[in-house]
Amino acid sequence: MHIIESGNVAAALGVKLSRAQVIAAYPITPQTPLTEKLSEFIESGEMEAQYVPVESEHSAMAVCIASSSAGARAFTATSANGLLYMHEQIQWAAGARLPIVMCVVNRGVGAPWTIWNDHQDSISQRDTGWIQYYVNDHQQIIDGVIKAFMLAEEVMIPVMLCYDGYLLSHTYMPFEVPEASAVDAFLPPYKPAYALDPENPANLNTVTMPDVRLDAKGRLAHGYMEIRYLLQEDLIRTIDVMARIDESFRKHFGRGGSPYYETYQCEDAEFIAVSLGSLSYHLRDVVDMLRADGFKVGVMSVHLYRPFPAEAIADALAGSTGIVVFEKALSYGYQGALCSDIKSALYHKGVDGSRMPFVHNYILGLGGREIRTTDLCEAFRKSCTEGAAPTDELRWLGLKI
Template sequence: MRRVIEGSQAVAEAVRLSGVQVVSAYPITPQTHIVETISDYCEKGEINATFMRMEGEQSCLAALIGAQAMGVRTFTATSSQGLAYMHELLHWASAARLPIVMAEVNRALAPGWNIWTDQTDSLAQRDTGWVQIYCEEGQEVLDSTLIAYRLAEKVNLPVMIVLDAFFLSHTYEPVDIPDEDEAHRFLPPYKPQFRITTADPRSYGALVTPADYMEMRYDISLAMNDVFLQLDDIHAEFSSIFGRTYGPVEALNCEDAEIILLTSGTITSTSRLVVEKLRKQGEKIGLLKARLFRPFPVDAFRNNLKKARKVAVIDRNCSFGAGGIFAQELKAALCNDDVKPLIYSYIAGLGGRDVTPDVIEDIYWKTKSADTPEQESVWIGLKEVSHGR
């Protein structure tokens, strides 16, 4: 059924279809529409789950850690400060190998208070052992959420579905909502690979000495690597059922492109217009959308970028002292390759500032005109500031 819904509602629809059993929530703008919708579905009986109205984000995730350990499917959603507050539990969830799925609405971190989109919150959690999937539009949000459960439960790692504040979370788009049978065919009821039960009492998460700790961490690393293989299979199956195709990245006009824009989230949609326009003007421009960030899909990037001369990475985030995070990761991934493009790093749209087609086009021309990239990330659209004295 096709409906025009918000990105937030797309998450909620996927959660409804997932057969989730325990949902925990603590409100934070701009995540609220997700959990309100789910709450409503729970109340109406359209979702048969316990909806836990927690008193803080750390408790949200802690509750899911407890619930998931007992062998039920779980969900929560948060954003920004809330995600930062969860940080300790993010590590816990992954090291406990719990396939929790969480929607994370990218929002800037305070101070000053800013509720608008910015990826630094989720990217700051890149080392927590969570799979991260960045979405561009409502349909992808819905589909990725269903895919997330399949993936998480296969590799026993938690998955974060990431979407931009407002530009995606609060934007109405037509979305194809699968019917329940279809959804259940793709995502059958949860069968945990292990569960805590009084029938087989175990101590779960106890002290691990140096003698055993490394192997457990290596096992997480292996599981992350396994995500590439598993995700390919899951994407293929998804495609066969729903006819929509996803990959770790999505490439547009990359085969013959000299300059490729590397984007994530809603900036990708805007970039599509720019690519279309400049292609018409004869520019050899391509677009590579990063969907999967953790694990970092090096091969997908390499394969799509190997023919290009230049890559312009647009980061709506910043790791202070190191620059745009996608750019850094890409540089690190390709640095040992013999043939590789020059990587241009741009920071744009922090704190929800609009990244318009003009901004993206400007980035293209800057990249084209510069023979070598700047050492540091280039901040786009900075204005003169007076310090208010």
């Protein structure tokens, strides 16, 4: 069914179609309409799930951890400071290997207090062991939620599906809502290999010694380091699994084909802009404008940010002359986190003596600062004409200081 609705409703419909069994969430702008919609679905009987109203985001994630440990398909959503309030439980969910799905409706973080969009909230959770997937429009939100449950349950790693606050959450766009029967055919019910069982009590993730140990049955059990190694190993494996799930989704629904990143006009591009989220669609207009002026430019939108598909991204970017990373977040004291990751991915392309593209980094749109198309166009044009910079200078766009 083709409908026109907001991004938050697209996410809620995706959660309903995925037949999530437990929803625990605390309202925070701009996520609120998503969880309100889910509570409406449950209250009206349209969705068979338990909605657990909690007193905080920390508790929301704790409920998701508990229900997922008991074998339920669990979902939550948050934004900004709510996400940060969860931080300890976010790490726990990853270490406990629970396939929770969470929508992060991207918003800037305080202080100073802001309710507007940037990416600092989810970028600050980059190293928690969760899968992070950034989407660019309403169709990708609803499809992304469904794929996220499948991915999480296949690799037993939780997924953050990140989409821009207001720009996507509160705007209305047409999108296709898949048939429930089609989603059921794609996404089977969650059947965990292990779930809490009162008949066979167990302690999960209690104090784990630095070294390995023989368990009560005489088997050599992991120490802390082995468990953390397996998380990393499975995250790396997730890169291939994501491609497989995207392909399966494409066969079922006819949409997909870009599991790691989405490119526009990159085939012959000498200069490629890179960004996360809806900004990359904004940059498509900029690409069209610069192409009209004779610049061979393109734009890459990174979907899968953690695990970082470094090889695929480096392969796609290495042939260009210059890369311009536009970011709505910053690793304070250095540069944009995505920019650092892209440079790191390109490193092995340089060591064999082949040509290395220059990388420029623009920080923009923090706390909802307006991103003007003309500013983007001038910045990208400047990078194309100036070429390699002598230093890692961080450039700010739209700053009025």
